[in-house]
Amino acid sequence: MNLSLNDHDRFNEIISEIASRVEVMEMKKYIQHGEMTTYDHCLLVARRSFFLARKLRLRVDERSLIRGAMLHDFYLYDWHVRDDGRKRFHGFHHAKTALFNAQKLYDLSAIEKDIIMKHMWPMNIRFPKYRESYLVTLSDKICSVMEILKMEQEKVLWKSESQNEEYD
Numbered sequence: 001m002n003l004s005l006n007d008h009d010r011f012n013e014i015i016s017e018i019a020s021r022v023e024v025m026e027m028k029k030y031i032q033h034g035e036m037t038t039y040d041h042c043l044l045v046a047r048r049s050f051f052l053a054r055k056l057r058l059r060v061d062e063r064s065l066i067r068g069a070m071l072h073d074f075y076l077y078d079w080h081v082r083d084d085g086r087k088r089f090h091g092f093h094h095a096k097t098a099l100f101n102a103q104k105l106y107d108l109s110a111i112e113k114d115i116i117m118k119h120m121w122p123m124n125i126r127f128p129k130y131r132e133s134y135l136v137t138l139s140d141k142i143c144s145v146m147e148i149l150k151m152e153q154e155k156v157l158w159k160s161e162s163q164n165e166e167y168d
């Protein structure tokens, strides 16, 4: 999955604010699949969504696409650990939790809300409304399968100065 230098710059320009936010970096504490943190999973999904949009030459709201993808799993817990205080069936409920958390941080666009809320389609049966949402739901599934099968994905995604200091 190779982005051109221009694409890479554009991706970083959009993702840098959101990916460097302390609250968003909380996702580094949780594992999504295998050894992949939820944070890295979201970065990969954002990158793949952007890549697909560019490759397919789709007209999309790139800012909403990337930001929605980065926040699509912003539910902030370890879904592998059973917690009686939480609703069961993570697959069905975490999108709503992610949206709730994201709305505490940002005034989200309609596209961003739809991306987060509908990313589990078709498991959650409400159809996505925007092409950006379909791109994220597709990218999420591709990335998840690759993570479960431990297939190689881009290792270096995006790193800010503060991120290096705090997490390296």
Ligand SMILES: [Fe+2]
Pocket (backbone or CB within 6 Å): 072, 073, 094, 095, 119, 120
């Ligand atoms: Fe999810």
Ligand SMILES: [Fe+2]
Pocket (backbone or CB within 6 Å): 041, 045, 072, 073, 140
């Ligand atoms: Fe996901």
